[in-house]
Amino acid sequence: MISLDAVTKQYGGVHAVKELTLEIPERMLFGLIGPNGAGKTTALNLITGLAAPTRGTISLDGRRLDRRKPYEIAALGVARTYQTSRLFPYMTALENVVVGMHVHARDSLVGQLAGWPPAIAQARALRTRARELLGELGLSERADAVARSLAAGEQRRVELARAIAAQPRVLLLDEPAAGLNPVETERLRDEIVRLVRERGIGVLLVEHDMALVMSACERIAVLDFGEKIAEGSPAQIRNDPKVIEAYLGVENSA
Amino acid sequence: MHELVAAYHAHSALLNEIGINALLALSVWVTLACGQLSLGNMGFMAIAAYASVLLVTRGHWPFFGAALTGAAMAAAAGLLLGWPVLRLRGVFLAIATIGFGEIVRIFAINLPFTGGAEGIAGIPQLVTTAIIYSSLALIAFLLWRLTRSRAGRAFAAIAQDEVAASGLGINPAAYKLAAFAIGAFIAGYAGALAAFSSFFISPSDYSFGRAVDVLAFAVAGGIGSVAGPIAGAALLTLLPEWLRFLQNYRDVVNGAILLLVIIFLPQGVWSIVRRRSAR
Amino acid sequence: MLIQQLVNGLFIGSVYALFALGYTLIFGVLDILNLAHASIFMLGAFTALVLVLKGVPLLVAIAGGALAGGLLGVLLDRVAFWPLRRRQAGPLAPLISSIAVGMIYVGAANGIFGPDVRHFPFDVVRTPTITLGQATFTLAQLAIFLGSLALMVALQALLRYTRFGAAVRAVAENPRAAQLVGIDLEAVYAQTFFIASALGAVAGILFALNFNAVSSVMGSSVELKGLAVIILGGMGSIPGSLLGGLLIGLSEDLSVAYLSSNFRDAIVFAILFLVLIIRPTGLLGQRGFRSA
Numbered sequence: 088m089i090s091l092d093a094v095t096k097q098y099g100g101v102h103a104v105k106e107l108t109l110e111i112p113e114r115m116l117f118g119l120i121g122p123n124g125a126g127k128t129t130a131l132n133l134i135t136g137l138a139a140p141t142r143g144t145i146s147l148d149g150r151r152l153d154r155r156k157p158y159e160i161a162a163l164g165v166a167r168t169y170q171t172s173r174l175f176p177y178m179t180a181l182e183n184v185v186v187g188m189h190v191h192a193r194d195s196l197v198g199q200l201a202g203w204p205p206a207i208a209q210a211r212a213l214r215t216r217a218r219e220l221l222g223e224l225g226l227s228e229r230a231d232a233v234a235r236s237l238a239a240g241e242q243r244r245v246e247l248a249r250a251i252a253a254q255p256r257v258l259l260l261d262e263p264a265a266g267l268n269p270v271e272t273e274r275l276r277d278e279i280v281r282l283v284r285e286r287g288i289g290v291l292l293v294e295h296d297m298a299l300v301m302s303a304c305e306r307i308a309v310l311d312f313g314e315k316i317a318e319g320s321p322a323q324i325r326n327d328p329k330v331i332e333a334y335l336g337v338e339n340s341a
Numbered sequence: 342m343h344e345l346v347a348a349y350h351a352h353s354a355l356l357n358e359i360g361i362n363a364l365l366a367l368s369v370w371v372t373l374a375c376g377q378l379s380l381g382n383m384g385f386m387a388i389a390a391y392a393s394v395l396l397v398t399r400g401h402w403p404f405f406g407a408a409l410t411g412a413a414m415a416a417a418a419g420l421l422l423g424w425p426v427l428r429l430r431g432v433f434l435a436i437a438t439i440g441f442g443e444i445v446r447i448f449a450i451n452l453p454f455t456g457g458a459e460g461i462a463g464i465p466q467l468v469t470t471a472i473i474y475s476s477l478a479l480i481a482f483l484l485w486r487l488t489r490s491r492a493g494r495a496f497a498a499i500a501q502d503e504v505a506a507s508g509l510g511i512n513p514a515a516y517k518l519a520a521f522a523i524g525a526f527i528a529g530y531a532g533a534l535a536a537f538s539s540f541f542i543s544p545s546d547y548s549f550g551r552a553v554d555v556l557a558f559a560v561a562g563g564i565g566s567v568a569g570p571i572a573g574a575a576l577l578t579l580l581p582e583w584l585r586f587l588q589n590y591r592d593v594v595n596g597a598i599l600l601l602v603i604i605f606l607p608q609g610v611w612s613i614v615r616r617r618s619a620r
Numbered sequence: 621m622l623i624q625q626l627v628n629g630l631f632i633g634s635v636y637a638l639f640a641l642g643y644t645l646i647f648g649v650l651d652i653l654n655l656a657h658a659s660i661f662m663l664g665a666f667t668a669l670v671l672v673l674k675g676v677p678l679l680v681a682i683a684g685g686a687l688a689g690g691l692l693g694v695l696l697d698r699v700a701f702w703p704l705r706r707r708q709a710g711p712l713a714p715l716i717s718s719i720a721v722g723m724i725y726v727g728a729a730n731g732i733f734g735p736d737v738r739h740f741p742f743d744v745v746r747t748p749t750i751t752l753g754q755a756t757f758t759l760a761q762l763a764i765f766l767g768s769l770a771l772m773v774a775l776q777a778l779l780r781y782t783r784f785g786a787a788v789r790a791v792a793e794n795p796r797a798a799q800l801v802g803i804d805l806e807a808v809y810a811q812t813f814f815i816a817s818a819l820g821a822v823a824g825i826l827f828a829l830n831f832n833a834v835s836s837v838m839g840s841s842v843e844l845k846g847l848a849v850i851i852l853g854g855m856g857s858i859p860g861s862l863l864g865g866l867l868i869g870l871s872e873d874l875s876v877a878y879l880s881s882n883f884r885d886a887i888v889f890a891i892l893f894l895v896l897i898i899r900p901t902g903l904l905g906q907r908g909f910r911s912a
Contacts, residue, residue, distance in 0.1 A: 135508060161510035173505040175498055186498045190510035192491045199490035200483050210489065253509055378712065425897045431711055432653045433855075436847050437896045440889040443844060447886040549844060553655070553719050560716045589734060592727025600720035603713050604703045 088113045088289050089134065089165075089257055094143035094153075096129055096313075103129040105313040107143070111257065111291055116283045118304030118321075119293045122333060125310040127293045128170060131259050134291075135167050136160045147257070162190050166255035170262050172242040176235035180226060180245045183234055184217035187252030220248045224278065240271050244278075251282065257289040258282065264296045272296065276303045297334075301325065309333065353470050357538045359578045360473035364531035366558035366570035367484060368524045373564050374488070375520035376500030378431065380552045381422065381438030382528040384445035385415035387547040389529030390536040391455055394464055397537070404467040408533035415529025416522045423521035427514060442552055449544040460543025468538040476534065477571070480527060485567045496520060561602045563609020572611040625873045627755040633869020634768035635830065637862045639823035639842050640849035641772065642816035648856035649792045649812045651711070656696050656718040657820050657846065658839030659725035664689040664821020665828035665838065666729055669738055678744055682825050689821020690814040696721050697813040702806075722839075729836040737835040745832050764826045769862075771819060776858050778815075788812060792856070848892040854902025863903055867891075 091109040095102065104126040111117045119127055132138040134145055136157035145152045152160050166187075174183050185192075192213055198206025221230045224244045229237060237245065243263055250258055260279070264272045276299055282288050294300045300307060301321045308318040311333040317324055324330055365382065372379045389411030396407035426437040449455045456462075487493045498506035499513050507513050536542045554577070562573020580598060584591045602610055639661055646654045668685035672678060700717035747759035779785035790798040791808045799805050827842065828834045845868060853864025868888055875887040895902060 137504065137508075156512070157504075157507040158510050158512045161508055167508055169505070173502050173508075175501040175505065177501055178497065182494070182497075186494050186506070186511075187509055189491065189495060189498075194491050196487065196490045196492040199486045199493075202486070206490075249509070373712070378715075429896060429900055432647070433851075433896060433900055435653070435715075436851055437893060439844060439847065440892040440896070443889045444886055444893070447883065447889070451882040451886075550840065557716055557719060560712055564712075588731075590727060590731035592723045593731060594727075596720045596723030596725075596727055599723065600700065600717055603717045603720060607707065607709060607713070 088148055089152075089291070090146050091130070091134070092144045092146075094130075094133060094140045094145060096126075096133055096138060097141045102313045104133065104140075104310075107310070107313070107315055109308055109315070109318075111289055113256075113289050114283060114287050115306060116279065116290045116292060116304050118300040118307035119291060119310065120295075120297065120300050120307060121310035123295075124312075126313040127310055128261055129313075130310070131167060131261055131291075131293060134160075134259060135165060161253065164254075164256035165259065166250040166253040166257075167259035168243070168246045168250050168261055168263060170265065172239070172246055174234040174237075174242055174246055174249070177233065179231050179233055180221060180237065180241075180248075181214065181217050181230040183245055184220055184248050184252045185213050187249035188213050188217070189253070191254060217248075217252060220252055221245070224248050225274075239266050240268075243267070243275075247275075247278065251286070251288075255288060257291065259291045259293070261293050262295055263292070264294060264299050272299055275299075279303060355578070355582060356470050357468075357473050359575050360470070360477050361531050361535045361538070362555065362558060362574040362578050363477055363571040364473075364480060364527055364534070365555045366562065366574040367480060367567070368526075368528035368531060369555055369559045370564055370567070370570040371484065371524040371527065372520050373559060374493075374500060375496040375517055376503065377427065377517055377520060378435045378556075379438045379521065379524060380435050380549070380556060381441040381445075382524060382555060383547040383549070383552045384438075384442035385419060385525040385528040386532030386535070387445050387449055387544070388418055388532070389415040390532035390542050390546075391449060391461070393533040394461055394536050394542060395454065397465070397467070398461070398463075404537060408530060408537075411533045412526045412529035415532070416526040419522040419525025420518060422525075423518045427517045427521065439549060439552070442547070442549060446544045446547050449547065456543070458544060460541055460546075462541040464536055464540055464542065466538065466540070468534050473534055473538065476530070480530075481567050481571060488567065492516065492519070557599055561599055561606075561609055563606075563611040565608055566611060568614075569609045569611040572614065573609060576610055622877070623754045624756065625877045626870060627757055629870035629873035630866055631757065631761045631765050631830065631869070632872070633866040634765045634862075635823050635827050635865075636842065636845055636849050636868055637853075637865020638768045638771060638826070639820055640846040640853070640861045640865055641775065641858065642820035642823075643846050644850045644853075644856055644858065644861050645775075645812055645816040645819075647850070649788060650701070650809060652701060652714045652718070654696075654718045654816075655715060655843070656700065656722035656725060657817070658843035659722040659729075660689045660692050660696070660817045661820045661824035661827070661842060662834075662836060662839040663692055663725055663729060663824070664818075665824040665834045666733060666738075667821070668825040669740060669828070669834045672740055672744055682822060685825045686818040686822045689824070690818035692725065693813040693817020693820075694810050696817070697809060701809075705809075726836055726839065733836060735836060737833050739832050739834070740829065745829055760829060764830060768823070768826065771822065772858060772862050775815070775819070779858070784808075784811065845888060848888050850902070851892050852895050852902055854904040857902065857904045860902055860904035 089111040091107050094104060094107045096104040107130060121127055133140050136155055140153050147163055175186060194206045194210040218230055221227060224247065226241065226244055229241055264275055267275060279290060280303055283290055292300060292304060304321060307321060307324045309316050309324060309330050316329045316333060317327045368382050369379065392414050393407040393411035396402040396410060397404060422441050426434055429437055450458050495511045495516050498511055499516055503513050558574040558577050559570040561577060563569030581591060581595055584594050587594055606612060642657050643654060646652055664685040667688040668681040671681035671684045700721045701714055704713050704717060745760060749756060749758055779788060787803045787808050790803055791805060795805055849861060849864035849868050852867060853860025871887055871891060872884050875884050
């Protein structure tokens with residue numbers, strides 16, 4: 088579904104991502120791991136159009152994504168979350184999720200201005216759906232809380248709900264487990280797995296937490312210094328000498 | 342009897358001024374609601390005021406036709422201005438719009454058909470208090486509906502986090518431009534109302550100082566809702582009248598009150614009313 | 621004729637540059653557009669005028685005006701910006717609070733001095749005329765030009781070579797990091813406001829001496845030009861302010877000479893507009909004094 092073909096991103100003389108080729112098939116939970124500064128977030132920014140590749144192409148079902156604006160890419164069905172929460176801070180959790188439905192919302196301005204009943208009904212339907220979605224993520228009680236007053240774990244789940252609300256074909260999650268305790272992480276994993284199974288969304292999971300990725304993902308790619316050093320099933324990755332070296336090298340020095 | 346008539350006229354002039362200032366405050370508020378600070382609304386106001394006055398006095402157009410045409414011209418100017426400047430952020434956008442406002446004013450002084458620095462006198466009084474307030478009510482209502490719509494949510498999203506907004510399929514440039522054009526239209530319409538409720542217009546009516554006042558109306562009133570800018574315009578238009586007895590020192594108290602509002606009422610004066618009614 | 625216009629442009633441009641430095645310094649350090657700056661420009665001129673009328677020598681009066689301006693700047697920071705900093709208000713609130721303090725300062729001048737235009741005594745501003753080639757100017761004008769330049773060089777040196785300058789640059793770069801290495805943020809802010817406002821006040825005094833006119837509204841004739849100067853030169857850049865000020869001064873005088881005086885200010889704003897669109901960082905912007 089999403090393909091990166093020999094994508095390179097250079098900042099000055101530094102290769103943030105180098106000759107990266109990835110194929111993320113439909114309905115798959117795909118893990119992207121690597122030590123700090125390996126270029127994982129850069130890869131997400133390239134896919135979502137926040138950064139333009141220096142070389143190489145990115146496409147979704149054969150349609151080129153590179154050189155498109157972020158909002159166009161989002162409208163094609165790519166949603167994401169961010170490493171540090173980017174909820175709209177002064178909106179409630181519910182309003183955040185409703186904004187997530189922007190691409191599919193049909194409560195047009197003209198309809199609203201004229202008080203046209205279908206437009207108003209549609210606005211109400213959006214709110215109902217948003218409330219349901221928050222309920223599914225265990226946030227019913229927090230739906231009307233202002234986003235910036237939410238706890239970090241809650242913010243992450245609202246952000247997830249907002250991304251799901253966009254009905255994406257592929258969802259990019261940037262370290263969703265960072266800062267979560269083991270119980271919350273467990274729960275997050277179940278939610279992500281369910282997303283793929285029940286909604287048929289493809290997920291690209293960028294994570295630091297090896298245990299989470301190993302237990303959740305069907306396929307994993309490993310980045311180090313911007314380059315892909317391995318790709319395969321969790322079992323293959325676990326036993327890959329290059330991966331062990333990259334990780335042990337970092338963790339020993341850390 | 343004459344005194345009564347004079348008093349009525351004095352009051353209705355003040356009432357008209359409040360209504361027009363409220364519309365101007367709303368015109369700034371629309372762009373603020375989309376996260377953009379525009380201080381060029383006096384330019385839009387001037388464009389529509391001169392255009393509508395010329396259309397009525399020379400072209401013999403009916404008032405509303407002229408006012409709406411003037412406002413549409415202002416909106417078109419807003420689109421033309423917005424196209425290049427909306428890439429700019431924060432203070433830089435504000436400064437670019439200040440530049441635009443000043444350029445319009447200087448042209449108003451120097452063009453052959455605008456009456457120069459003296460402006461145009463003898464404008465027929467076609468605008469009544471009722472027209473001003475029904476216009477205000479209609480525009481405020483439409484803006485309130487706007488905040489409830491898909492576009493309104495997009496405005497708020499862009500204002501709060503443009504990157505996250507575009508990651509959800511919202512096209513920031515398009516919405517910003519729309520907000521700019523709507524603001525320009527409202528400012529322009531207010532300009533036409535103002536022109537036809539006073540006897541004359543001149544370039545000094547559209548100064549940078551006035552743009553700053555209008556921004557103060559919106560922010561002091563509170564930009565969280567449509568009611569805020571209206572409340573702010575009413576308060577800050579009445580205040581100098583109440584403080585007339587201070588004569589030359591008037592602006593000291595005026596400024597002090599504005600300062601107190603900004604520092605102690607972060608959500609604007611309207612938030613007091615809201616809190617009261619929420620109890 | 622051309623040379624005379626160039627000389628006039630340089631004189632007034634140097635005053636614009638000095639005034640605009642205050643905007644640039646405060647924007648660079650605090651990311652705030654300080655719209656009360658023009659009112660301090662005006663109050664500096666009034667302070668100097670009052671001192672001169674009391675019989676104080678001009679140079680001392682200028683120093684007095686600078687001191688008053690600096691203190692008014694510190695006061696401005698305390699009442700308008702400090703409370704907002706504490707609650708981490710958005711960028712809009714400081715803009716409005718600076719407007720409010722500007723209103724208070726202008727209102728105070730109106731109340732104390734009235735709305736009329738005041739003048740320095742004639743013997744204070746009358747100085748010998750110098751003719752150099754085709755250009756004629758007064759000694760006072762030359763002193764204004766050289767004085768402005770000297771102050772700008774001094775400021776640049778202050779920022780580049782002193783401990784204080786290093787602290788200012790660190791805060792401009794990253795306030796949190798600066799605090800971590802032990803820099804007292806509030807002290808840096810207060811000193812920045814003092815210096816920026818003192819320079820603004822001196823600019824006001826020089827401007828008033830150049831035209832021999834002091835009034836409560838004199839700030840409005842420079843506040844927008846000051847913005848044009850920093851945009852043209854590059855926000856946050858001291859050499860940029862100088863270059864911008866001189867260019868704006870020159871373009872004004874040249875457009876009066878060769879186009880029409882009516883459109884003089886339109887040229888200034890057209891330049892501002894074009895620079896913003898074509899090169900928003902200004903001629904010397906981007907790095908600015910953060911790397912001075």
